Structures are given as C-alpha cells and as structure tokens.
Amino acid sequence: MNMTTNSNAVAPVIEAIGLQKSYGPLEVLKGLDLSLERGEVVALIGPSGSGKSTFIRCLNMMEIPTGGIIRFRQKRVGDRFRDKGEDIGIGTLRRHVGMVFQHFNLFPHKTVLENVTEGPIVVCKRPKAEARDLAMDLLIQVGLGDKHAAYPAHLSGGQKQRVAIARALAMEPEVLLLDEVTSALDPELVGEVLAVIRGLADKGMTMAIVTHEMAFAADVASRVLFLDQGVIAESGSAEDVILNPQNPRLQGFVARFRG
Amino acid sequence: MTYTWDFHSVWQYYDLFLWGLWISVVYTFGSIFFGIVIGLATCAARLSSWKVLNAIARVYQEIFRCTPLLVQLLWFYYAFPLLVGGSIDNRVAALLTLSLYVGAFYAEIFRGGIVSIDRGQHEAASAIGMSPAQSMRRIILPQALKRVLPSFINQSVIQFKNTSLVSVISVADLAYMAAVVNGQTYRPLESYTLMAGLYIAMLLPLTQAADWIERRLRVSD
Numbered sequence: 160m161n162m163t164t165n166s167n168a169v170a171p172v173i174e175a176i177g178l179q180k181s182y183g184p185l186e187v188l189k190g191l192d193l194s195l196e197r198g199e200v201v202a203l204i205g206p207s208g209s210g211k212s213t214f215i216r217c218l219n220m221m222e223i224p225t226g227g228i229i230r231f232r233q234k235r236v237g238d239r240f241r242d243k244g245e246d247i248g249i250g251t252l253r254r255h256v257g258m259v260f261q262h263f264n265l266f267p268h269k270t271v272l273e274n275v276t277e278g279p280i281v282v283c284k285r286p287k288a289e290a291r292d293l294a295m296d297l298l299i300q301v302g303l304g305d306k307h308a309a310y311p312a313h314l315s316g317g318q319k320q321r322v323a324i325a326r327a328l329a330m331e332p333e334v335l336l337l338d339e340v341t342s343a344l345d346p347e348l349v350g351e352v353l354a355v356i357r358g359l360a361d362k363g364m365t366m367a368i369v370t371h372e373m374a375f376a377a378d379v380a381s382r383v384l385f386l387d388q389g390v391i392a393e394s395g396s397a398e399d400v401i402l403n404p405q406n407p408r409l410q411g412f413v414a415r416f417r418g
Numbered sequence: 419m420t421y422t423w424d425f426h427s428v429w430q431y432y433d434l435f436l437w438g439l440w441i442s443v444v445y446t447f448g449s450i451f452f453g454i455v456i457g458l459a460t461c462a463a464r465l466s467s468w469k470v471l472n473a474i475a476r477v478y479q480e481i482f483r484c485t486p487l488l489v490q491l492l493w494f495y496y497a498f499p500l501l502v503g504g505s506i507d508n509r510v511a512a513l514l515t516l517s518l519y520v521g522a523f524y525a526e527i528f529r530g531g532i533v534s535i536d537r538g539q540h541e542a543a544s545a546i547g548m549s550p551a552q553s554m555r556r557i558i559l560p561q562a563l564k565r566v567l568p569s570f571i572n573q574s575v576i577q578f579k580n581t582s583l584v585s586v587i588s589v590a591d592l593a594y595m596a597a598v599v600n601g602q603t604y605r606p607l608e609s610y611t612l613m614a615g616l617y618i619a620m621l622l623p624l625t626q627a628a629d630w631i632e633r634r635l636r637v638s639d
Contacts, residue, residue: 221541240549254547264542268560278546281556323542330546 170233171196172365173218173256173334179226180213187213189389190227195334198363202370202380202397206412209386211369215336218367219256220249231255232333254282257327261339263319265311271298271322272307278330290329297325301355317348321355328359335359337368373416377401385409421607428608431599438595439616445581445591449516450574456517457524464529475525482522488583490515495587512584520577527573531566532558564635571628575621582617592616 171194180188187210195201203211216222218229220236229236229252237246266274275294279285285293298304301321311319320340327335337356341349353375360366360379370376376383376397383400385393393406404410463475482490495511535558543553585594596613600606 219545221544250547250549253545258545260538260542260545262538264536264538266539266542266557266561268564277556278548281552282547326542326546 169196171230172232174230175214175218175227176230177227178214178217178224178229180210180217180222181225187389188217188224191386191389191391193218193367193384193391195365195367197333197365199382200360200364200366200368200380202368202376202383203386204370204373204376204383204401204412205386205392210389211386212338214386215338215367215369216258218334218336219253219258221258254330255332256334256336257330257332258336258338259320259323259327259340261342263311263316263323263343265319265322265326267311269310270307271303271309271311271314274311274322275326275329278326283330294325294329297328298322300328300358301325302351315348316344317351320344320352324352324355324359334365334367337366337370339369339371341370341372371416373401373413385412387412423608424605425608425612427603428599428605428612431595431602434595434599435592435612435616438590438592439620441589442578442581442591442593443620445512445516445584445589446574446578448513449520449581450577452513452517453520453524453577456521457528460521460525461528461532464525465532478518479522479525482519483526487515487519487580488586490519491583491587508587508589512587512589516577516581516584519580520573523573524570527566527569528562530569531562534565535561567635568628568632571624571631575624575628578621578624579617 174192174194176192178188178191178193179186191210191214193201193214203215205211213222217224220229223238231247231252234247235245236252237243237248239246239248240250241248242251266277269277272291272294275297276287276290279290279293280287295304295307298307301324303318303321303325306314306318306322311322314322324340340356341352344352349372353372356366356368357375357379368376368380378397380397382394383397384391385400385404385406387406387408393400393404393409399405400409401413404413460475460479463471464479466472491512494515495506495508498511499505539557539561540553543557544550548556581591582593584591585597588594590598592613596609600609603609
C-alpha cells in the first residue's frame with residue numbers, strides 16, 4: 160500500500176442509492192442500491208420484467224428514476240441536462256458513462272467511421288483529425304478497421320454491435336453500460352461481440368452488463384446481481400450466484416439457462 | 419366536326435403567357451418558402467410538450483386542411499379586411515393564403531417524418547452526451563428529411579397547380595392570362611390547351627425528378 164493513495168482509488172465511480180422507478184401504478188424498481196468501483200464488472204441477471212434493463216438505463220438517466228439518486232464521482236446527478244450548483248447534469252453524466260443497446264441503434268445516415276467520431280467531434284469538440292485517428296484505433300481494436308467507410312446497413316448484426324461498442328468507447332467513458340447487447344444477434348455472431356467485451360474487462364474497463372449469457376457472466380463478471388420483481392434478490396461472486404445459487408427462484412432461473 | 423387549329427393568333431400573346439407563367443412560379447416558390455417556415459414552426463409546436471401551443475397549432479392545421487383553398491382565398495380577400503378594418507392587396511392575400519394552406523400540410527409531413535424515426539436513434543444520440551437540440555439537428559432531422567422528401571415534393575407539385583386559383587382574386591397568373599387571351603382571341607381551345615401544356619411542361623420534369631430522387635434514396639438505405 161502506498162501512503163499517498165487518495166480516497167478516489169476506493170471510492171465508487173457510480174452509485175445508485177435507493178433507486179425507484181414506477182410507470183403509473185406499476186412499480187418496476189423498488190429501491191435498489193449499487194456501487195461500482197473502478198475496474199469492476201458487474202453482471203445483472205434475472206427474468207424478463209425483473210427490472211434489470213430499467214435499472215441499467217437509470218444509471219445514465221436514459222430513464223429518469225422516480226425515487227432515489229444516482230451519484231457519479233461522489234456527485235449527485237440532477238434532473239437537468241447541464242450542471243447546476245453541486246449537481247452534475249445528465250449531459251455530463253452521459254459524456255462519461257457509455258451505453259450499448261440491444262438493437263445497436265447505429266446512425267444509418269453516417270458511415271461506420273462517422274458513427275464513431277460523432278461523439279468526440281460534436282460533444283467533446285475534439286479536432287476532426289484527432290477524432291478520426293481515435294476512431295480508427297478503436298475500429299481496429301474491435302476488428303473492423305477495414306469497414307470504416309461502410310454504412311451500417313451493409314454490416315452483420317455482430318459487426319453493428321462492435322461498431323456500437325467502438326462508438327461508446329470513443330467518448331473514453333469511465334463506465335460502460337451494456338444492455339442485453341447480444342440478445343438481438345444470431346447465435347453464431349454472439350461470440351465475436353462477447354470477445355470484444357471480455358477484452359475490455361481485461362483492460363480494466365468498469366462495466367455493468369445486463370445479460371442472459373450465464374456462462375459469459377460467470378466468466379467475466381467480478382460480481383453478479385440477481386434481480387427479481389424490482390429488487391436485488393441476491394448478489395455476490397459469480398461462483399456464489401450462478402454456480403451455487405441459494406435463493407430458490409434464482410436456482411430455477413439459473414437451471415433454465417443451463418439447459 | 420372539323421376544327422381548324424389556330425395557335426398562331428393565340429401565340430401572338432406569348433408575352434402574356436410567359437409573364438403569367440412567371441407569376442405562377444413566383445407564387446409557388448414564395449408560398450413554398452413561407453410554407454416551410456410556417457410548417458417547421460407548426461411542427462415544432464405540435465411536438466412540444468406545451469399543451470397550449472400544441473392546441474393552437476392543431477386548430478390552425480385543421481382549419482386550413484379542412485376548408486378548400488378557393489374558400490380560403492375568397493375569405494382572406496373579401497372577408498378578412500372587413501374583420502380587421504381596411505383593405506388587403508390581392509397579391510398579399512394570395513401569398514398569405516397559399517403559404518398558410520401549404521404550411522398546414524407541410525407541418526403534418528414533417529411531423530410524420532420525425533415521429534417515424536426509431537426512438538433508439540434519439541437514445542443513442544443522448545447516450546453519447548448529445549443535447550436534445552444536437553440529437554434533433556444531427557441525427558433525427560437528416561433521417562426524417564430524407565424520408566419525407568417524396569411527400570414534400572408531391573405536396574409542392576400540388577401547390578404549383580393550386581396557384582391557378584389565385585386568378586379568382588385577379589392575380590395575373592398563368593390561368594388568369596389564359597382567360598385574358600381567350601377574351602381577346604375568342605379561341606378557348608387554343609388558349610386553354612396552351613395553358614395546360616405550359617403547366618405540364620413545368621411540372622413533368624419535377625415529378626420525374628421526384629421519382630428519380632425517391633429511387634436513389636431507396637438504394638442508399
């Protein structure tokens with residue numbers, strides 16, 4: 160241990176405290192807490208309708224929580240786009256917290272390269288040449304350097320998702336949120352996307368991953384949360400939660416996915 | 419029946435036809451320009467979460483979409499001045515009415531284009547930190563405009579034809595001039611056939627261009 164280690168080294172990057180989300184009378188999230196430390200990979204598993212996607216979408220305010228707070232680098236996230244007083248704005252939060260979606264959501268009117276440079280140029284105001292170099296590096300990293308001039312319509316699902324990951328990485332995020340990123344892919348394309356994510360985990364990227372790939376979650380996640388009916392029903396290491404579940408509902412859930 | 423065509427006597431008034439055609443073009447492009455401005459504003463109002471603005475935009479749209487253009491022209495020229503006291507120049511009334519009329523339709527075309535863009539596009543833009551305005555300008559609008567271009571051109575073609583109605587309030591457009599020439603020559607067949615030919619000559623290239631653009635856009639999708 161180094162004497163000069165500052166408190167940031169152990170302080171969480173992003174936290175959810177007492178997070179609630181309701182749609183009218185429907186309570187989707189019933190007070191969830193989560194604290195992500197730098198370099199941690201947390202997998203969220205659970206049956207559909209358990210609230211795991213809503214939860215991860217609240218972490219970058221894609222859904223506005225109806226109760227509880229989100230804290231990013233120990234600062235509360237407000238409800239405005241811009242920073243206000245002590246609160247940081249939603250725009251600031253999203254600039255540092257990347258998200259990858261189930262359905263890729265690439266910009267179809269822009270090339271692969273433009274998809275990736277859009278954030279750095281428009282949001283971060285970085286020089287175009289610099290953004291382009293960064294984007295090319297990232298595309299090569301996800302194995303798509305040769306596709307930089309293609310339009311999304313000409314890519315396979317797996318390629319699209321890897322571009323989407325590069326687009327999120329181009330913002331140089333401190334946290335990456337992955338919302339069922341392989342669920343819309345043909346089975347034979349899942350592996351190439353998971354390989355990219357595993358590479359990010361190895362490099363120490365902080366991630367929250369909603370997934371139905373149990374083997375992948377067990378392999379890559381340092382912590383696994385089982386969400387059920389809007390609460391975190393169980394949490395712990397992958398061995399405890401996936402390989403040796405105690406909660407009967409979790410046992411049933413995991414057994415179904417083992418096949 | 420044997421009819422001896424005599425375009426020659428009608429064509430002597432070619433300057434009237436060409437001037438009328440020019441006036442029709444001016445009113446078409448003028449009203450398209452103001453119509454786009456009105457249409458965008460109305461579209462923004464319809465998409466805003468401010469209920470009062472929303473309602474005003476809706477009422478405007480329904481009034482202009484549910485009354486004939488001819489009725490609107492007569493109302494603005496003959497009735498509106500009595501309502502506000504004073505008089506209105508027939509050219510101003512014509513341009514105002516044409517613009518308000520086409521703006522109501524444009525607004526609906528623009529709105530349809532914007533809401534047809536997948537929600538995920540806005541989410542993806544937001545996720546990389548874009549503001550709602552940046553997302554609209556850089557991600558949503560370019561895709562929406564591309565999608566509505568064929569309907570937009572179609573509505574604009576209709577608008578060109580609609581300008582012929584301004585002749586009823588004595589604006590000297592192509593239709594008005596054709597009637598004038600007919601009065602001079604007593605040659606309705608030639609006068610009105612020439613007028614129709616000139617409308618076709620103007621609009622046929624436009625509809626062909628629209629088809630071509632539509633085909634091209636489909637390829638790049």
